[in-house]
Amino acid sequence: MLNLRALFARQEFIIFIVLVALCAIIAIINPTAFLNVPNAFRILRACIVIGIFALGALMVLISGGIDVSFPAIAICALYLSTLIIVDTGIDSVPLAFALGGLIGLALGLVNAVFIGIFKLPTLIVTLGTLNLFRGALLFFAGSVRIRLSEVTTNFADATRWNIITVPAARGEASLHFSILILLGLALLVWFILRYTMLGRAIYAIGGDREAAERAGFNIVRTQFFIYGFVGFLAGIGGIVFGILAREADPFAIVGTELDVIAAVVLGGASILGGRGTVIGTLLGVLLITLISSNLVLLGIPTEWQRFVIGALIIIGVGIPALQSLRRKVRHTQLSGAV
């Protein structure tokens, strides 16, 4: 039963309110720059790659782990796929996605081996593989930036695969088809988490690992799924990034991991595991994107964006912590001495 109080206690709702309020403020202060379709398209476009990554980070966080290696997986997937396409001459967008997904999956499974079989702490493993994957890429595959339009036709052309195009003040504004990939993946992750036993296993492991084991969940298999799937998502995200940026730059993407994790945490996922939703994550992504792309419209200098994101993370993590503290106090007052 969803009463008003329960609604307010949900972080998804709080972040939704914050989002609406922020939009209202920007719209009031700078309506001409903010309230138009091209700007909305711009914000959505900026959400796509972060959003895809965030879906993976969400799964890992719910299971009680943390993954910081996905940017390295994404850039490996993009760069290697581009090299393969150039070398083989098969210039196909579906092939790019298939390759990206597969490379991502393979690298994700490397994480899974260390985490699932050797039982190493997730942060340490993924910090290691973050550097390992990226270092190997730069050493073996090269560090030269590849402009897609110089080496491919179809792949480079995907940049212009738009689903909606509207006239704008200068030229026209478009919404890229990859927003559909984000939405499709979001739907998939939502379904997995909510309606499959695998998804419930992820929540169960994040809630109480030992209880999950006793209940009969296969922890190792679940972890292989989680980290493999996160790798796959990172690979797809990497290809989308390449298409949107029109290039495969081995130095790109790495560094976005904290923003992505921040978005997921702001969206209500618990760092300690067990909690988090797809809708909250998408709202978190939207909020982070709005801040980094539109705070300028408020006259806030770009240097302050980092400050605001940092503050939001602390508030976002602080609210649930305060709530649980309040609950605990109320609980001890109720039960008193044992």
Added chain:
Amino acid sequence: MTQELLRLEKIVKSFAGVQALKGVDLQVNSGEITCLVGENGCGKSTLIKVISGVYQPDSGSIFIDGKPVSHLRPIDSIRSGIQVIYQDFSLFPNLSVAENLALNDQLSQGKRFVNWGNVRAIAQEALKRTDVKLPLDALVGDLSVADKQLIAISRAILQDARLVVMDEPTTALTGKEVAALFKVVRNLQAKGIAILFVSHKLNEVLEIAEKVVIMRNGEKVLDTPARELDARKISHYMTGREIAESYYDFTAKPNETTLLKVEHLTLPGAFEDISFSLRSGEILGITGLLGSGRTELAKALFGESPAKSGTIHVKGQVVNIRSIQDAIRNRIGYVPEDRLTEGLFLQRSIGSNIVTSTLKQLLSRVGIVENRKVNNEIGQWVENLHIKTRDVSLPVRSLSGGNQQRVVLAKWLSAKPQILILNGPTVGVDVGSKEELHQIIKDLAHKGMGIIVISDDIPELMATCNRILLMRRGRIGEELVTRQTGEGELSAKLRQSAV
């Protein structure tokens, strides 16, 4: 109606050459409530694990429904209707009540997808079977220990349990919650489900059990209908020695200043207008029900959540206790009720736990920890309090409940307090250790310490305290002199204070 459900014959189990079970027989009938009691390390837990199939006995036979079972694995045990509810319940705090109830069932059916309508239906069915009312959508993490236990029981019943084994189910429950639990247990019994109840609390055992099985040193020493037993007899069989606890008498020395005097102490919402005094050498009991404010009062005296008004005198001087540091400066010590979360660093060694609050006094002149002094200090407490361990560098976690409680005590005693507040000093401690702890408390008082014992364990209060304050809704309802009060009288007064 009573039909043999489970029978164990001459079960032997050894670990690394040590016999944990030395040929134990046990029979459980359907619809029967059996209590299994014994001190820590008597083999109770091993026996339960044999029943649940976690351990394979070295020799002996197991019969289920009269048929011999050659190799009982956990899954066989569950399939024959045996469900063990562990002390930690194995629940998921982040999931809803409904899902917690239904999850195991869905897993064992090999479901791949979740039908939420189904989950609710299963959960409702589970609660109906145990006749328990709980909000299906609440998160389990937000519920009380008692509710969590009811969920664990309901979940077990859902899997068509015929025998439910409960390991120390009442340790963390209040009196009211225990009563509610017993109602559920009797309800199950009426449905023909057998209950094997493992407990330390003798009065509860006597209240609920039809049959009592007592174990000592891996052997069954008694197996008899409960009506033939009383608490004294049970402790006798458990420990192998007669435990006769006597009253604690105290006569004040005429011209000595009162050690602790509390006047009109008030913390709105917790306690109000509390006045009492404590003399050196006295053991003062404070009791009261759920929410009576007794723990809050202790925490106020210890500066953890200071009172808003009123005065505290220590040795005739008004003192201002606003923080734990203030309390320690006035040599007030507090042993919390939940030693696991409040009192100890479980992963750290026994030794370092003992000296953690007094390390400063063990420094050499240049401020470096002097190992010799530290080791002396640790050795002294381990000896004085009879902490049973082969090595003080082992983590505290490796100790039994009674010994953990002694480490907490040692930690505070090493700070040489003049006033010691003990909150539930023997919760989760077996009978033998309990008596020893009581003796330690009395010895401390004899040496001149003023002690406050907060407890709802009536025999404990009767055995240790010379005076008892009964708290009721944040106020002191009555002051009783132990010598002039019967156990039954105190227990009746405690129950009445609920209304």
